[in-house]
Amino acid sequence: xxxxLYNTLTRQKAEFAPIDPSNVRMYVCxxxxxxxAHIGNARPVIVFDVLFRLLRHVYGPEHVTYVRNITDVDxxxxxxxxxxxPDLPLNDAIRKVTEATEKQFHEDIAALGVLPxxxxxxxxxxxxxxxxxxxxxxxxxxxxxxxxAYVAEDHVxxxxxxxxxxxxxxxxxxxxxxxxxxxxxxxxxxxxxDFVLWKPSKPxxxxxxxxxxxxTPGRPGWHIxxxxxxxxxxxxxxxxxxxxxxxxxxxxxxxxxxxxCAHGTPFMANVWMxxxxxxxxxxxMSKSLGNxxxxxxxxxxxxxxxxxxxxxxxTHYRQPIDWTKKGLEESQKILxxxxxxxxxxxxxxxxxxxxxxxxxxxxxxxxxxxxxxxxFATAKDATRLGAALSFLGFDGATLKKADARAAETAQSVAxxxxxxxxxxxxxxxxxxxxxxxxxxxxxxxxxxxLKDAKNKETGEIETTWEVAR
Numbered sequence: 001x002x003x004x005l006y007n008t009l010t011r012q013k014a015e016f017a018p019i020d021p022s023n024v025r026m027y028v029c030x031x032x033x034x035x036x037a038h039i040g041n042a043r044p045v046i047v048f049d050v051l052f053r054l055l056r057h058v059y060g061p062e063h064v065t066y067v068r069n070i071t072d073v074d075x076x077x078x079x080x081x082x083x084x085x086p087d088l089p090l091n092d093a094i095r096k097v098t099e100a101t102e103k104q105f106h107e108d109i110a111a112l113g114v115l116p117x118x119x120x121x122x123x124x125x126x127x128x129x130x131x132x133x134x135x136x137x138x139x140x141x142x143x144x145x146x147x148x149a150y151v152a153e154d155h156v157x158x159x160x161x162x163x164x165x166x167x168x169x170x171x172x173x174x175x176x177x178x179x180x181x182x183x184x185x186x187x188x189x190x191x192x193x194d195f196v197l198w199k200p201s202k203p204x205x206x207x208x209x210x211x212x213x214x215x216t217p218g219r220p221g222w223h224i225x226x227x228x229x230x231x232x233x234x235x236x237x238x239x240x241x242x243x244x245x246x247x248x249x250x251x252x253x254x255x256x257x258x259x260x261c262a263h264g265t266p267f268m269a270n271v272w273m274x275x276x277x278x279x280x281x282x283x284x285m286s287k288s289l290g291n292x293x294x295x296x297x298x299x300x301x302x303x304x305x306x307x308x309x310x311x312x313x314x315t316h317y318r319q320p321i322d323w324t325k326k327g328l329e330e331s332q333k334i335l336x337x338x339x340x341x342x343x344x345x346x347x348x349x350x351x352x353x354x355x356x357x358x359x360x361x362x363x364x365x366x367x368x369x370x371x372x373x374x375x376f377a378t379a380k381d382a383t384r385l386g387a388a389l390s391f392l393g394f395d396g397a398t399l400k401k402a403d404a405r406a407a408e409t410a411q412s413v414a415x416x417x418x419x420x421x422x423x424x425x426x427x428x429x430x431x432x433x434x435x436x437x438x439x440x441x442x443x444x445x446x447x448x449x450l451k452d453a454k455n456k457e458t459g460e461i462e463t464t465w466e467v468a469r
Contacts (some may be wrong), residue, residue: 001058001354001357001358001359001361002015002112002361003015003016003058004016004361004363005240005271005273005363005364006273006318006363007270007271007272007273008169008248008272008273008274009168009169009271009272010135011171011175013363016239016271018059018239019237019238019239019270021059022059022235023063023065023238024055024059024063024064024065024240025064025065025067025234025235025238025239026048026051026052026055026064026065026066026067026238026239026240026241027067027068027069027120027226027229027230027233027234027238027240027241027242027269028044028048028066028067028068028117028241028242028243029044029068029069029226029243029244029247029251030068030069030070030071030120031070031071031105031347032072032074032077033069033070033077033097033098033101033102033105034074034076034077034079034080034097034098034101035080035101036101036104036105036294036295036296036297036462037104037105037108037109037294037295038164038285038292038293038294038295039280039285039293039298039308039323040244040277040278040307041295041319042108042109042112042283042295042312043244043275043278043312043321044242044244044275045068045109045112045114046112046114046309046312046313047242047275047312047364048066048068048242048273049113049115049393050237050313050360050364050366050392050393051240051242051273051364052064052066052115052117053115053391053392053393054360054361054364057352057357057380057391064118065118065233065234066117066118066119066121067117067118067119067120067121067229067230067233067234068119068120069121069122069123069226069229070101070102070118070121070122070123070206071123071222071225072098072122072123072124073123073124073127073206073219073220073225074222077097077098078094078205078206079092080097081093081094081096081097084096084097085097085460087209089204090204090205090206091204091206095190095204095359104296108294108296108299109295109400110296110305111295111299111304111305111308112295112305112306112309113305113309113393113394115393115395119233121229121232121233123220123225123229124206126225126228126229126232127208127219127220127228128208128209129232133232134228134231134232135228136197136198136220136224136225136227136228137208137211137439138195138228139157139224139227139228139231139258139259139262140198140211140212140220140224141211141212142262142263143156143158143183143197143262144156144211144212146261146262146264146400147159147162148162148163148257148261148262149197150190151188151212151214152188152190153188154199154200154210154214154215154216154218155188155196155198155199155200156196156197156198156211156212156214157188157189157190157194157195157196157197158194158195158196158197158254158257158258158261159190159194160174160193160194160195160257161174161190161191162261162345163260163261163337165192165289166253166257166258167253169248169249169250169253169256169272170249170252170253172249174193177193177202191274194252195221195223195254196221197216197220197221197223197224197258198210198211198212198214198218198219198221198224199219199221199372200214200216200217200218201216201218201219204217206219207219208297209338217384222249222251223251223254223255223258224396226251226255227255227258227262227268230259230268230269231259231262231263231344235266236259236263236265237263237265237266237267237269238268238269238270239269239270239271239295240269240270240271240272240273241255241268241269241271241272241273242272242273242275243274243275244271244274244275244277245274245275245276245277246277247274248272248274252272255268256268271414272396273317274318275317275318276315276317276318276319276320276321277320277321278320278321278323279320279322279323280292280293280319280322280323281322281323281324281325282322282324282325285323293323295308298328299322302402303328303332303402304332304335304398304399304401304402305398306335306393306394306395306396306397306398306399307328307331307332307335307398307399307402308328308334309393309394310331310334310394311323311327311328311331312422313367313370313392314327314331314366314367314370315366316364316365316366316367317364317366318363319334332399334408335394335396335399336399337377337403338373338377338385338389338390339389339396339399339400341377341380341382341385342380342382343382343383344382344385344386344389345382345383345386345391346386346387346390346394346395346396347386347387347390350383350384350386350387350390351387352384352387352388353372353376353384353387353388355372356369356372356373356384356388356391359371359372366392369388369392372389373385373388373389376388399414413446413448413467416446417443417446417448417465420437420439420442420443421443421450421465423439424439424440424463425461425463428461429441443465445465446465447468448465448467448468449465449466449467449468450463450465451463451464451465451466452465
């Protein structure tokens with residue numbers, strides 16, 4: 001089985017060749033812990049979990065290192081902390097926000113069936129360290145010493161013009177980027193595209209001793225965080241860097257610039273992988289449109305985590321995905337059907353189908369892999385179906401819990417709904433339409449959707465009902 005991956009850097013799909021097959025290394029940008037993770041945040045978590053599983057299968061679990069970070073120092077965190085805990089000192093408020101949000105993130109993605117990464121560093125752990133590992137401060141000082149960064153008014157900025165091939169990942173020239181730039185214009189910048197590596201902290205904000213002899217305490221810029229954590233845990237050069245397509249520029253472009261220039265290396269990661277955008281019901285997800293959906297909301301609404309995971313994998317990771325209620329319903333129906341097959345076992349020791357593995361090895365072609373699962377189900381090959389489901393992170397546990405909850409809920413709801421439906425039908429027979437409408441409205445407030453239809457044999461009106469999601 002030859003593993004082929006699409007590389008954003010080369011814009012080609014090529015056979016994956018790790019730097020060291022005994023130590024395959026992957027870094028994926030994780031969440032900024034200031035709010036509940038939305039369903040778009042779940043996409044890279046799920047996509048790169050599948051890749052992690054595949055790499056472990058090919059090279060052995062002990063030979064794969066996966067790093068996914070937690071960003072716990074950021075302007076958005078500061079703003080959320082000040083808003084939610086105005087009576088606390090800002091640093092105490094920040095700790096409350098980040099700890100609670102990180103805990104919720106872990107609970108939510110655990111329901112999606114993802115494996116924990118090998119390492120999950122917090123950004124604040126890699127600003128300064130005493131153990132000799134790479135840090136944000138050591139990277140910044142190396143960049144200044146090499147002439148790729150400069151100090152100006154208590155800031156340290158990366159000198160973009162010092163890197164001749166800056167923009168290669170996003171396929172933009174420096175002139176193009178400058179023409180379309182929406183960046184902070186500051187008099188101390190040498191060039192308009194120069195970006196912040198370190199900045200002074202405002203009173204009350206988190207602060208650390210600054211690099212390069214700057215007297216004012218400060219904090220790191222966003223981009224340097226991932227460069228430091230990746231360098232410390234994976235080395236100056238590693239195999240795969242992943243994340244959402246929205247991070248290609250400027251975040252990943254700037255990571256490459258910092259890491260390569262600080263280490264004097266020709267590359268940071270050999271392969272750059274990006275998952276596509278996510279829409280909700282055909283529109284861009286945004287709070288202003290009222291279609292901003294978090295993982296936690298979907299789980300709280302009764303959708304099993306496995307259904308969310310499966311729905312995500314039905315679209316190839318590089319393609320845009322339209323997240324719809326209809327898609328979720330289809331995903332639940334498919335999964336429930338598969339897990340109801342006689343003899344199905346998710347014993348991961350069962351040999352996997354070569355065709356299934358070949359599909360995944362073709363740049364994580366999960367739609368093609370899922371087509372193989374449909375084939376196993378049609379052929380009633382419960383052994384191969386169960387093995388493939390297990391490999392993709394499905395064991396049926398959340399489905400069974402959801403089914404049990406649904407049965408319990410249906411029984412409870414039916415005991416309240418059915419007497420009202422009988423009363424409504426009686427009112428209709430008496431032509432008391434005001435009472436009939438009142439009962440219908442009462443049921444609607446309970447979240448009950450009604451459907452009236454005439455019985456073809458008796459001619460009587462019959463009513464069916466369902467709980468609207």
